[in-house]
Amino acid sequence: MSLNHHGATALSPPARLPDDLESTQDKIRSVGLRATPARLATLLLVQQRSSPLTHAEAAQALAAKGIDKATVFRNLNDLTEAGLLRRSELGDHVWRFEATGGHTGSEDNHPHFICIDCGSVTCLNDLQLTAGSKRESEGVGQVTEILLRGHCNNCHEPSC
Amino acid sequence: MSLNHHGATALSPPARLPDDLESTQDKIRSVGLRATPARLATLLLVQQRSSPLTHAEAAQALAAKGIDKATVFRNLNDLTEAGLLRRSELGDHVWRFEATGGHTGSEDNHPHFICIDCGSVTCLNDLQLTAGSKRESEGVGQVTEILLRGHCNNCHEPSC
DNA sequence: AACCCACTTGCAAGTGAGTTGCAATAACTT
DNA sequence: AAGTTATTGCAACTCACTTGCAAGTGGGTT
Ligand SMILES: [Mn+2]
Ligand SMILES: [Mn+2]
Ligand SMILES: [Zn+2]
Ligand SMILES: [Zn+2]
Numbered sequence: 480m481s482l483n484h485h486g487a488t489a490l491s492p493p494a495r496l497p498d499d500l501e502s503t504q505d506k507i508r509s510v511g512l513r514a515t516p517a518r519l520a521t522l523l524l525v526q527q528r529s530s531p532l533t534h535a536e537a538a539q540a541l542a543a544k545g546i547d548k549a550t551v552f553r554n555l556n557d558l559t560e561a562g563l564l565r566r567s568e569l570g571d572h573v574w575r576f577e578a579t580g581g582h583t584g585s586e587d588n589h590p591h592f593i594c595i596d597c598g599s600v601t602c603l604n605d606l607q608l609t610a611g612s613k614r615e616s617e618g619v620g621q622v623t624e625i626l627l628r629g630h631c632n633n634c635h636e637p638s639c
Numbered sequence: 640m641s642l643n644h645h646g647a648t649a650l651s652p653p654a655r656l657p658d659d660l661e662s663t664q665d666k667i668r669s670v671g672l673r674a675t676p677a678r679l680a681t682l683l684l685v686q687q688r689s690s691p692l693t694h695a696e697a698a699q700a701l702a703a704k705g706i707d708k709a710t711v712f713r714n715l716n717d718l719t720e721a722g723l724l725r726r727s728e729l730g731d732h733v734w735r736f737e738a739t740g741g742h743t744g745s746e747d748n749h750p751h752f753i754c755i756d757c758g759s760v761t762c763l764n765d766l767q768l769t770a771g772s773k774r775e776s777e778g779v780g781q782v783t784e785i786l787l788r789g790h791c792n793n794c795h796e797p798s799c
Numbered sequence: 800a801a802c803c804c805a806c807t808t809g810c811a812a813g814t815g816a817g818t819t820g821c822a823a824t825a826a827c828t829t
Numbered sequence: 830a831a832g833t834t835a836t837t838g839c840a841a842c843t844c845a846c847t848t849g850c851a852a853g854t855g856g857g858t859t
């Protein structure tokens with residue numbers, strides 16, 4: 480269907496902060512980490528993507544720059560701990576990483592849709608439950624994450 | 640932890656089906672599987688537990704009966720596919736299994752809340768998204784499952 | 800009661816994601 | 830420029846889970 484399978488619906492752009500080389504170096508240093516080439520490349524890569532990246536995807540992309548997978552992993556984890564990335568588990572036993580809005584942690588948390596056919600992940604902007612449903616869910620516990628699973632438009636089309 | 644942790648909201652009564660040897664054999668056969676000793680022991684074990692079981696826990700418990708871990712895994716997966724168990728992922732990259740109330744899951748599909756602390760799964764009756772959110776999700780694909788994760792009321796209480 | 804065979808099992812080896820130890824290297828501090 | 834300490838590459842490792850295969854068995858059939 481759409482050319483832009485991952486994430487880009489017409490609804491509202493992800494509102495990404497500046498992700499140029501310099502401001503990215505600053506971000507890294509501001510959380511007490513050294514702005515090494517590997518770290519910089521990793522954060523830039525994740526920032527450029529509109530949907531969460533698996534370690535495997537990141538490692539493959541960064542291998543071209545001669546960066547080792549262990550380094551990629553350590554950096555993804557370090558950046559996550561530092562609050563520049565968020566790590567999530569969407570039910571398929573693979574960690575995915577995406578850039579946070581900049582502020583540390585769980586704030587700009589948003590729902591995701593994962594395709595059970597192709598595994599593609601789409602970020603959703605602030606899904607809302609109806610009042611009654613919200614009440615029901617709150618009666619059960621404090622919801623920290625909303626995950627939708629299903630067939631993405633690419634996989635669902637008869638042509639696909 | 641409360642005695643009746645699982646699904647013990649006003650929403651869905653515990654309603655555990657009989658889990659004696661005989662009815663358990665029947666359950667297994669009713670889904671087209673053979674009621675072997677290994678399979679029977681596995682289902683009985685999971686049914687007896689009040690919280691979801693990891694494969695490692697199940698394998699350890701069943702090793703005493705001389706059942707191999709690969710067999711345990713295959714059976715947990717087979718029983719899950721057959722709808723007698725539910726498999727869930729709490730965010731730590733370990734599958735956990737628990738007996739379903741009897742409903743096979745795919746037939747009467749409804750959202751679930753899963754506690755990332757204790758693993759308990761609560762069935763939500765009829766979660767609805769707001770019109771706008773529904774539209775957004777439908778723009779991405781056909782949603783077949785809604786999963787909420789968070790801290791259940793039992794785990795969220797200060798006393799817990 | 801014996802028979803059959805697809806389903807199941809035990810065992811051992813394999814996979815894949817993610818981690819770790821360590822010596823070499825490079826960022827930042829002074 | 831030198832020193833300190835974080836970071837890197839590499840290879841080996843762990844952990845959760847899967848798979849291949851030969852031997853065994855559940856349960857329907859005769
Ligand atoms: Mn996202
Ligand atoms: Mn349910
Ligand atoms: Zn898809
Ligand atoms: Zn809980």
